[in-house]
Amino acid sequence: MTKLSVNINKIATLRNARGGNVPDLVKVAVDIQRFGGQGITIHPRPDERHIRYQDARDLKAIITTEYNIEGNPQHNFIDLVLECKPDQVTLVPDAIGAITSSAGWDTINNQAYLTEVIQEFQRNGIRTSIFVDPVLEMIEGAKKTGTDRIELYTEAFAHQYGLGNERGIDPYIKAAELANELDLGINAGHDLSLDNIKFFKENIPGLLEVSIGHALISEALYLGLDNVVNMYLNKLK
Numbered sequence: 217m218t219k220l221s222v223n224i225n226k227i228a229t230l231r232n233a234r235g236g237n238v239p240d241l242v243k244v245a246v247d248i249q250r251f252g253g254q255g256i257t258i259h260p261r262p263d264e265r266h267i268r269y270q271d272a273r274d275l276k277a278i279i280t281t282e283y284n285i286e287g288n289p290q291h292n293f294i295d296l297v298l299e300c301k302p303d304q305v306t307l308v309p310d311a312i313g314a315i316t317s318s319a320g321w322d323t324i325n326n327q328a329y330l331t332e333v334i335q336e337f338q339r340n341g342i343r344t345s346i347f348v349d350p351v352l353e354m355i356e357g358a359k360k361t362g363t364d365r366i367e368l369y370t371e372a373f374a375h376q377y378g379l380g381n382e383r384g385i386d387p388y389i390k391a392a393e394l395a396n397e398l399d400l401g402i403n404a405g406h407d408l409s410l411d412n413i414k415f416f417k418e419n420i421p422g423l424l425e426v427s428i429g430h431a432l433i434s435e436a437l438y439l440g441l442d443n444v445v446n447m448y449l450n451k452l453k
């Protein structure tokens with residue numbers, strides 16, 4: 217089974233546009249879980265342009281499914297994750313001002329650093345996942361850090377699929393096969409959507425979880441949040 221974790225960054229973007237509490241991020245997270253969402257993902261960035269550090273704390277009290285916090289493991293982020301104790305932390309190598317995530321880890325050059333922070337999170341009972349491109353050397357490097365899972369960075373697949381090139385899935389299949397051999401759990405995310413999720417899920421062996429935000433919240437503007445969550449759940453069966 218592949219779990220759907222809904223990334224609610226864009227709800228916070230909308231709320232922050234007016235400075236008040238509309239839409240209410242916590243209420244939306246409660247509702248997503250009520251609609252069937254199997255996890256909530258947030259990606260607090262250092263400038264807090266969408267998710268604020270306080271949101272991460274407030275959400276902890278109401279998440280009854282799986283809580284996944286993503287981000288670059290700088291000191292403030294590590295402290296926040298250790299305080300919130302989510303089910304999973306996903307490490308993403310974003311530059312401070314990055315518009316969005318644009319690359320996976322170089323797990324070879326950052327091996328010592330990743331190993332150290334992964335151990336710290338695991339000692340605190342938090343499952344770890346690291347964001348990687350579908351490159352075999354990077355999957356092997358990920359294994360050496362001791363991480364529990366990887367998250368495959370799916371932007372390239374989504375782009376190629378949108379152009380009608382189904383072969384864009386090939387590196388992801390090879391990466392997943394290797395991850396399965398190495399006993400690394402497999403998550404995936406970035407630019408997954410109602411259009412491409414079924415094809416991705418059907419082709420990736422052992423896909424445990426997808427985190428989806430930008431497309432899902434955009435689709436919900438037309439189709440409604442309850443409906444969209446259930447459309448994803450059907451496609452992930």
Ligand SMILES: CC(=O)[C@@H](O)[C@H](O)COP(=O)(O)O
Binds near residue numbers: 226261286317
């Ligand atoms: C790791 C990843 O691919 C997503 O978390 C993405 O970075 C979402 O972040 P934004 O909502 O800030 O674009």
Ligand SMILES: NCC(=O)COP(=O)(O)O
Binds near residue numbers: 406
């Ligand atoms: N880890 C990926 C994620 O949480 C959502 O990415 P996107 O769907 O907003 O591109």
